[in-house]
Amino acid sequence: MTRILIVTGDPVGDRMAGPAIRAWNIALELQRHGHEVRLVSTTRADRADTGVPLSHVAPGDEAGIRVHERWADVVFFQGHALGQFRTLASTDRYLVADVYDPMHLEMLEQGRELPAATWNLRVAGARDALNDQLRRADYLLCASERQRLFYLGHLASLGRISPVTYDGDGDLRRLIDLAPFGLSTTPPAPGDGLRGRIAGIDADDRVLIWGGGVYSWFDPLTLIRAVAAVRERVPGVRLVFLGTKHPGVDEMGIVREAYDLAVELGVDGREVVFNDTWVPYDERGAYLVDADAGVSTHHRHIETTFAFRTRILDYLWAGLPMVVTDGDGFADLVRDENLGVVVPPNDEEALADAITRVLAVDSDEVAVWRENVARVREQFTWPEVLAPLVAYCAEPWHAPDYTPGRSGMGAGASRTRRSAGLGHDLRMAAHHLKHSGARDVAARIRRRLRRSS
Incomplete structure (x- = not known):
């Protein structure tokens, strides 16, 4: 021991x-x-x-x-x-x-x-x-x-x-x-998840889930445009951003950009739904299994090349076929193991076509993807990794x-x-005072006090 x-x-x-x-x-x-x-x-x-x-x-x-x-x-x-x-x-x-x-x-x-x-x-x-x-x-x-x-x-x-x-x-x-x-060795059980709990999502809707935070290295904007483009092709399409309030990271500007774009395109609260909280860890499984497919889109840059997108594991855990952007290791996995559709970065048309495919009803292609997901997820259980x-x-x-x-x-x-320590705090205060001003320093102090209370 x-x-x-x-x-x-x-x-x-x-x-x-x-x-x-x-x-x-x-x-x-x-x-x-x-x-x-x-x-x-x-x-x-x-x-x-x-x-x-x-x-x-x-x-x-x-x-x-x-x-x-x-x-x-x-x-x-x-x-x-x-x-x-x-x-x-x-x-x-x-x-x-x-x-x-x-x-x-x-x-x-x-x-x-x-x-x-x-x-x-x-x-x-x-x-x-x-x-x-x-x-x-x-x-x-x-x-x-x-x-x-x-x-x-x-x-x-x-x-x-x-x-x-x-x-x-x-x-x-x-x-x-x-x-x-x-991921857990036990697949998530159905429960009180998305449908009927988050406003705007009904029992017959086709739900594409974004299973994590919205950060600047991701590309939610091309995704929102693609969802708006397929709303006639895919009746009841719903893109759900599962969490926009990370418990340990300040909200980034891309969250507001995503909201604003959804409003501009007339899909906010309809085809695009933002859950403006962070789902409790023990409840997230019920949300995931309530979806029909998972999605992760990002830009092409060095962060992508070496990233390990943990939300993809949640999709594997919940048995979801997925749409992912090319360029990271998980895109290779999705392509090699036939778990869904891999699309080029920032390609609205390819993304729209992929969404149409993964949300198709009674599709043989979707059935194959689900079978492959169930097989591959066993490689990523906590005891294995x-x-x-x-x-x-x-x-x-x-x-x-x-x-x-x-x-x-x-x-x-x-x-x-x-x-x-005190020396570190004083150096940081001096830095932010010089480069961002007294108002920014005061805001940082307030956030520090809230976190410690």
């Missing part, structure tokens, strides 16, 4: 987004294998039906995190934890970094609406945090082979690929391996280039950029 500390930066509660859902299910799977597990959130921890010891430790609370770190044999972390806690950056415990989200690439898109200096700062902060994880971790887990090749380049540039780490591990799987996002982590926790190891304090791992500078 191993004692494992899991640290996430996302809220762990009734409404959870990807990182918290992943941390939660990792905790449950490791418990199932007989390990002792503690789950710590640096933002909020108030999930009611917890079967896992759950705590909140604020960023910079070294005494608070040290209690858990000293208890643990293995520390598994996501996000900015090393910059928030010196205790974790220098731990002598076995250290596992969860790098399933290339956050610096995500920030290239997420920060577009910010002042240029703040955008640069956010991307640099994400890059430095990721480099610190890659430099200091004993073991790293990513979501796909695409990502793994990408990270191997990172690791080589940081000096982590060397004779010391290569000797006896020619494919470097003991340094970085795969643990994609997963977490097998490498389970094996590591059973017999953990330090990386061959491990040094006490971890500052000597890899090559070059290894100073951890602090992302918590």
